[in-house]
Amino acid sequence: xxxxIAFGILTAGFCIPVxxxxxxxxxxxxxNAALEQKVRDLEDRLIALEGKVRTMQTAQxxxxxxxxxxxxxxxxxxxxxxxxxxxxxxxxxxxxSSTPPMQGQAVASTGGPLPNYGGSxxxxxxxxxxxxxxxxxxxxxxxANVPPLATxxxxxxxxxxxxxxxxxxxIDPYARGDFFMSFGEEGVNxxxxxxxxxxxxxxxxxxxGKMRSAFGKVNMMHNHVxxxxxxxLVTTNLVAGEDxxxxxxxxxxxxxxxxxxxxxxxxxxxxxxxxxxxxxxxxRSDVSTVExxxxxxxxxxxxxxxxxxxxxxxxNDATLLSGAPGDFVTQLYGADATLRxxxxxxxxxxxxxxxxxxxxxxxxxxxxxxxxxxxxxxGDYQFGRRWFGGARFDYSDRSRYDNLTDKGVAATLTYWPxxxxxxxxxYRFTHxxxxxxxxxxxxxxxxxxxxxxxxxx
Amino acid sequence: MNGTxxxxxxxxxxxxxLFPTFAAAKKLNVITATTDMAALAQEVGxxxxxxxxxxxxxxxxxxxxxxxxxxxxxxxxxxLIVVGLQLEIGWLPPLITQSGNPRVQVGAAGYLDASxxxxxxxxxQGVVTRAMGDVHPLGNPHYWLDPDNGRRVAKGIAGKLAELxxxxxxxxxxRFQDFDKRLTSAEQKWEAEMAPYRGxxxxxYHNSFTNFATHFHLDVVGYVEPRPGIPPxxxxxxxxxxxxxxxxxxxxLVEPYFDLKTPNSIGxxxxxxxxxxxxxxxxxxxxxxxxxxxxxxxxxxxxAFQ
Numbered sequence: 001x002x003x004x005i006a007f008g009i010l011t012a013g014f015c016i017p018v019x020x021x022x023x024x025x026x027x028x029x030x031x032n033a034a035l036e037q038k039v040r041d042l043e044d045r046l047i048a049l050e051g052k053v054r055t056m057q058t059a060q061x062x063x064x065x066x067x068x069x070x071x072x073x074x075x076x077x078x079x080x081x082x083x084x085x086x087x088x089x090x091x092x093x094x095x096x097s098s099t100p101p102m103q104g105q106a107v108a109s110t111g112g113p114l115p116n117y118g119g120s121x122x123x124x125x126x127x128x129x130x131x132x133x134x135x136x137x138x139x140x141x142x143x144a145n146v147p148p149l150a151t152x153x154x155x156x157x158x159x160x161x162x163x164x165x166x167x168x169x170x171i172d173p174y175a176r177g178d179f180f181m182s183f184g185e186e187g188v189n190x191x192x193x194x195x196x197x198x199x200x201x202x203x204x205x206x207x208x209g210k211m212r213s214a215f216g217k218v219n220m221m222h223n224h225v226x227x228x229x230x231x232x233l234v235t236t237n238l239v240a241g242e243d244x245x246x247x248x249x250x251x252x253x254x255x256x257x258x259x260x261x262x263x264x265x266x267x268x269x270x271x272x273x274x275x276x277x278x279x280x281x282x283x284r285s286d287v288s289t290v291e292x293x294x295x296x297x298x299x300x301x302x303x304x305x306x307x308x309x310x311x312x313x314x315x316n317d318a319t320l321l322s323g324a325p326g327d328f329v330t331q332l333y334g335a336d337a338t339l340r341x342x343x344x345x346x347x348x349x350x351x352x353x354x355x356x357x358x359x360x361x362x363x364x365x366x367x368x369x370x371x372x373x374x375x376x377x378x379g380d381y382q383f384g385r386r387w388f389g390g391a392r393f394d395y396s397d398r399s400r401y402d403n404l405t406d407k408g409v410a411a412t413l414t415y416w417p418x419x420x421x422x423x424x425x426x427y428r429f430t431h432x433x434x435x436x437x438x439x440x441x442x443x444x445x446x447x448x449x450x451x452x453x454x455x456x457x
Numbered sequence: 458m459n460g461t462x463x464x465x466x467x468x469x470x471x472x473x474x475l476f477p478t479f480a481a482a483k484k485l486n487v488i489t490a491t492t493d494m495a496a497l498a499q500e501v502g503x504x505x506x507x508x509x510x511x512x513x514x515x516x517x518x519x520x521x522x523x524x525x526x527x528x529x530x531x532x533x534x535x536x537l538i539v540v541g542l543q544l545e546i547g548w549l550p551p552l553i554t555q556s557g558n559p560r561v562q563v564g565a566a567g568y569l570d571a572s573x574x575x576x577x578x579x580x581x582q583g584v585v586t587r588a589m590g591d592v593h594p595l596g597n598p599h600y601w602l603d604p605d606n607g608r609r610v611a612k613g614i615a616g617k618l619a620e621l622x623x624x625x626x627x628x629x630x631x632r633f634q635d636f637d638k639r640l641t642s643a644e645q646k647w648e649a650e651m652a653p654y655r656g657x658x659x660x661x662y663h664n665s666f667t668n669f670a671t672h673f674h675l676d677v678v679g680y681v682e683p684r685p686g687i688p689p690x691x692x693x694x695x696x697x698x699x700x701x702x703x704x705x706x707x708x709x710l711v712e713p714y715f716d717l718k719t720p721n722s723i724g725x726x727x728x729x730x731x732x733x734x735x736x737x738x739x740x741x742x743x744x745x746x747x748x749x750x751x752x753x754x755x756x757x758x759x760x761a762f763q
Binding site: 042045170173174176196198199200201203204205253254255261263265294296297298301304306340342344345346347348349385386418419420451 | 576
């Protein structure tokens with residue numbers, strides 16, 4: 001035994017010096033080998049990723065149901081979180097190994113396949129649209145004191161004002177689809193649901209479906225992107241209030257050539273002719289139209305000016321003296337201006353938006369045409385990363401009683417806990433034409449779930 | 458006859474005035490979401506492309522306003538290069554939709570998501586929720602701050618340019634080879650400069666520094682933001698100060714678009730230096746290309762540690 005140990009020590013004694021002499025070159029070799037290995041690993045990862053992207057692209061391009069391409073890869077998405085739509089395959093750790101993609105995915109899904117709900121394969125989830133829900137809760141206090149003929153309706157003390165579900169996805173290489181379902185206190189309404197053709201020739205963009213029309217600025221805005229809890233008086237009195245001109249139809253828009261730096265865009269829209277209390281159709285030919293011309297210019301890098309002119313025409317609900325529906329038309333003319341300031345280096349802390357919209361309404365009815373005018377101007381200043389303050393002045397005749405004019409002012413304070421929730425308080429004073437005053441306070445909570453796409457600027 | 462000719466000639470002249478782009482159609486018109494992608498595209502595209510970025514280098518790339526003036530750029534673009542990984546999700550999609558330009562729609566030949574070429578870090582595992590803050594479910598999108606990723610993206614862009622303009626394919630390839638060579642030697646220099654500071658601890662405001670830190674072996678021990686996209690809170694700031702003191706962290710790096718108030722108070726409480734580093738090309742006037750971006754940041758960090 002001792003002999004063996006001694007022999008071992010001797011052998012080791014001989015070997016070590018030899019080893020020590022060679023350290024420098026094998027070290028380099030080892031380093032090189034490690035480097036080569038790293039490069040190879042990286043290449044492998046790249047190839048694996050490219051493969052995954054290719055698979056994803058195939059999956060996106062192919063129609064969802066019963067496509068062999070999508071059927072073939074349930075393993076790839078079996079362990080993916082469902083809300084992350086088409087990206088889960090990329091979310092997997094990019095394993096730096098030489099295993100081919102399919103093997104990697106098989107390992108990743110060892111937890112067993114997910115059950116098939118509703119008979120669809122789990123791969124189909126990769127093609128689900130982006131789903132979002134936006135909750136809009138409003139509390140109101142104070143004396144509304146609304147006169148009987150006023151268009152403005154008092155808000156209840158507490159209401160789940162709206163739950164908006166958004167479903168958005170790219171339909172095919174030529175179009176995308178957007179749906180916004182508004183679940184209010186009184187029922188469900190497709191607030192918007194349209195297809196946008198993004199690949200038309202000559203720079204045209206077309207939408208078909210139900211949509212908020214391009215009349216002015218506020219009419220385009222969903223509740224949760226408004227800078228106030230309510231909508232301005234002029235919207236309520238002349239442009240159908242919260243729902244606005246929101247109708248089924250089609251829209252075509254195009255950017256027009258303009259001198260350097262000016263953005264000019266024209267929009268033409270044709271609708272069925274039913275929009276709240278503004279337009280009512282009595283037959284197929286009573287379509288309404290909306291035209292909008294928008295001009296935009298960057299004044300400096302942080303300041304820009306946005307001007308718009310709108311025109312809308314449609315039939316209204318006025319009747320003949322006999323009570324039979326008449327052939328009466330309402331025309332709306334609008335002008336809007338928005339001045340924005342946002343210093344780029346501090347864009348998340350400070351900004352200012354000044355807005356104004358002026359609207360003229362000509363409503364044919366018996367015994368005479370009603371010519372009403374109204375406007376609002378407002379300013380909103382962001383004074384901290386999470387804090388915004390704003391004020392608005394309202395003035396508007398009523399579309400059916402052009403001799404009655406309501407006026408008001410409102411002040412808002414908004415706090416953003418994060419990008420996905422918002423708390424807003426608003427004080428509103430309204431002076432009605434009937435010489436009644438109301439002082440109201442609103443509290444609003446908006447919260448957003450899921451992947452709500454960005455809104456147009 | 459003479460009159461007709463004159464009319465014809467003036468029509469052609471008018472057309473020439475109206476559509477000047479036709480005359481210069483040879484150059485590929487590349488629009489990128491950020492200046493870094495523009496810098497990389499410029500490296501490989503040379504004079505065969507014209508490049509313009511939407512976001513400025515000193516702007517928070519998460520929060521860019523989708524201004525209509527960007528539509529004017531986008532509608533003329535032959536190629537749109539985006540950073541991807543949902544960095545631009547808050548502003549780019551409506552611009553693409555409204556551009557009326559079929560070439561740059563998502564999935565079209567002129568749409569390039571550069572993240573597919575890069576090594577992506579911090580890919581969240583398991584369930585992603587917004588309780589984690591504004592986390593990017595596909596991984597950290599600030600990947601261009603690793604020069605190796607710069608090389609990979611440049612290669613990818615060169616490939617895409619060659620696909621769109623096959624006639625200049627060898628030109629783009631040569632440009633890439635040249636860029637690769639210059640980048641490799643620059644990397645050796647940068648790595649040598651950073652070598653003495655291997656393992657040094659830093660705190661950054663947002664987690665935009667991970668790729669840089671990984672490449673140059675720095676240790677990011679914390680963030681001024683309690684969670685990505687969530688503004689600093691007093692309790693988190695106190696925790697961070699305690700942690701920095703314990704771990705002897707002496708450097709706070711802040712992106713140019715964040716307020717310096719909280720970082721400065723952290724700096725005075727811990728004795729750490731607070732510096733504005735550049736996450737993007739164009740963050741400062743003198744930083745006009747990809748190489749200068751690293752030159753600037755490495756110089757900054759070197760001086761801070763000296």
